[in-house]
Amino acid sequence: MSSVISSIQQQIEQTGSTKADRNRLPDPIDAAVFLKARITPVEPIVRGIIDAGTKVGVFGPSKARKSFFGLQLALSLAGGKGEFLKWQIAPKRWRVLVVQLEIMTPFFHDRLRRMAEYLGIDPMVLTGQLYVINGRGWRPAPQAPSFLQGLDPDKLNTPDFGEQLVEVTRKLGVDVILIDPLYKVVGDCDESSPACLREPLRFFDQVCEETGACMIYIHHYGKGVGGDRQTIDRGVGSGIVARDFDAGLFMSEHRDPGLLVVEPIVRNHRPQEPITIEFLEPLGYFAVSEKAPIVRTSQNRSNASGQSKAFTVEDAMDLVTDFIPLKVYDSMLREHTSDRSAQAIRADILGSERLVRLKKPGSGGHGIMYVGPPNKARSQLERWKQQEDNPPYRVDPT
Numbered sequence: 001m002s003s004v005i006s007s008i009q010q011q012i013e014q015t016g017s018t019k020a021d022r023n024r025l026p027d028p029i030d031a032a033v034f035l036k037a038r039i040t041p042v043e044p045i046v047r048g049i050i051d052a053g054t055k056v057g058v059f060g061p062s063k064a065r066k067s068f069f070g071l072q073l074a075l076s077l078a079g080g081k082g083e084f085l086k087w088q089i090a091p092k093r094w095r096v097l098v099v100q101l102e103i104m105t106p107f108f109h110d111r112l113r114r115m116a117e118y119l120g121i122d123p124m125v126l127t128g129q130l131y132v133i134n135g136r137g138w139r140p141a142p143q144a145p146s147f148l149q150g151l152d153p154d155k156l157n158t159p160d161f162g163e164q165l166v167e168v169t170r171k172l173g174v175d176v177i178l179i180d181p182l183y184k185v186v187g188d189c190d191e192s193s194p195a196c197l198r199e200p201l202r203f204f205d206q207v208c209e210e211t212g213a214c215m216i217y218i219h220h221y222g223k224g225v226g227g228d229r230q231t232i233d234r235g236v237g238s239g240i241v242a243r244d245f246d247a248g249l250f251m252s253e254h255r256d257p258g259l260l261v262v263e264p265i266v267r268n269h270r271p272q273e274p275i276t277i278e279f280l281e282p283l284g285y286f287a288v289s290e291k292a293p294i295v296r297t298s299q300n301r302s303n304a305s306g307q308s309k310a311f312t313v314e315d316a317m318d319l320v321t322d323f324i325p326l327k328v329y330d331s332m333l334r335e336h337t338s339d340r341s342a343q344a345i346r347a348d349i350l351g352s353e354r355l356v357r358l359k360k361p362g363s364g365g366h367g368i369m370y371v372g373p374p375n376k377a378r379s380q381l382e383r384w385k386q387q388e389d390n391p392p393y394r395v396d397p398t
Contacts, residue, residue: 044090045077045176045214048269049247052175053212055204060251061221064260065279065286067103067180069251070218071115072285074098074178078130079121085262086275086288093129094175097168101135101184108134111284118283131172135184161185162203169211177207182219201244221252253296258310258337260286261293280341282313282348287340311337313354316345320355323372323380360384 043052050056058073060066076084077094100108112132116123169177179185185200204215248265254276264272274293277286294300319332333342349355356374358381359367372380 042268045094046073046084047088047090048272049087049249049264049266050214050216051246051268052214053208054214054246054268055208055244056214056216057245057248058216058218058251059221059248060218060260061253064251064253066218066220066251067100068111068115068279068284069249069286070178070180070216071098071112072119073216074130074176075112075116075119075121075126077176078126079116079119080125081119081121085277085286095129095131095173096176096178097131097133097172097174098178098180099133099135099165100178100180102181103134104136105134108132114284118285131174133168162206165203165207166210169207169213174211174213176214176216179215179217182217185217254291255294255296255300256291258341259289259291261295263293263295278338278341280344281310283344289338289340291338311341311345313345313348316349317354320372322376323358323370326357326369326371329371361388 045051058066058070060069073084074096077089078096080093082089082091103111116126165177182200204217207213208215246267250263250265252261252263254261259276259278261274261276263274266272276289276291276293278289279286315336316333320329330342330346333345337345350357350371353374355371356377358370358372358377360370361367361384370380
């Protein structure tokens with residue numbers, strides 16, 4: 001009996017590991033024997049949502065910064081951050097491959113550098129942990145490793161590309177692959193056609209099964225207000241995409257401008273609660289918001305239409321024409337945006353010295369911190385000096 005169980009266990013763990021296996025139906029397994037077999041548990045990556053060897057879709061409307069979201073996830077995994085937004089990452093530094101097919105290399109380089117810097121991830125920490133394939137107009141550089149030389153982006157949406165991706169994944173020992181965006185893999189095909197999407201989804205399965213890596217792909221919503229449709233039906237095109245995943249992260253517009261609601265849909269775990277996130281514009285990454293996760297719909301969108309656009313660094317600069325107390329400036333910022341966003345905007349402005357801080361002398365060695373334009377700093381110091389030399393006349397109460 002033990003030899004039968006051992007044979008069954010080996011069959012279970014090897015199913016789908018070769019090309020031949022993918023062309024035939026696995027042999028039936030007796031349930032009694034199946035239950036006695038020791039199955040290796042699936043390794044969690046992001047607890048309760050993402051696991052090794054699974055397929056994960058990230059969906060969102062146009063200009064929702066889905067690529068930033070995916071890149072922040074990749075950096076959090078490779079950089080050993082321990083958590084992504086509010087979700088716990090399993091205690092391991094995961095090896096990640098980002099295949100970005102849309103953004104020009106200089107812009108992606110700047111985006112990656114800035115995000116890593118503001119997330120507090122030293123580039124050296126990413127050595128051997130994060131790999132990038134820049135696929136927009138991509139041709140391998142002469143110094144590229146041989147396994148990258150063979151990865152031809154002209155062969156997207158073909159079985160050959162899937163084989164090449166398997167080869168790269170194995171040689172790098174990658175745990176997680178991020179494909180951004182999915183439509184680039186689909187090519188000129190009609191996204192609404194199931195036949196068009198069959199090949200990309202098939203080689204996603206191929207990569208997961210043959211390497212044990214997790215495949216994450218980024219896809220966009222259809223036209224209209226996403227909140228008017230069921231969460232799982234918001235992705236553009238054929239419903240096969242929205243249902244061919246183990247976990248989906250759906251980024252939808254919040255009722256309030258400048259915020260997004262992330263709704264996880266998971267197949268292998270208990271349901272996860274949605275969260276509200278905001279993009280910290282000066283810092284270039286997402287953070288969790290304390291606001292309730294209310295998705296924008298046609299019915300509640302009018303509530304948001306009267307609100308102002310997202311508050312920017314330029315808007316914050318317009319608030320200051322001369323030196324004012326820093327606490328006053330902080331209060332002004334919080335009147336226009338959330339506390340977290342206000343802190344990020346202030347850090348960006350002061351860090352870049354677009355505004356500078358000056359401490360006004362006070363009694364007992366204490367002073368009040370002021371903030372204002374750099375070109376007015378000298379005149380402000382002179383005014384304070386003049387006030388010290390010529391204090392205002394006061395009537396002695398005695």
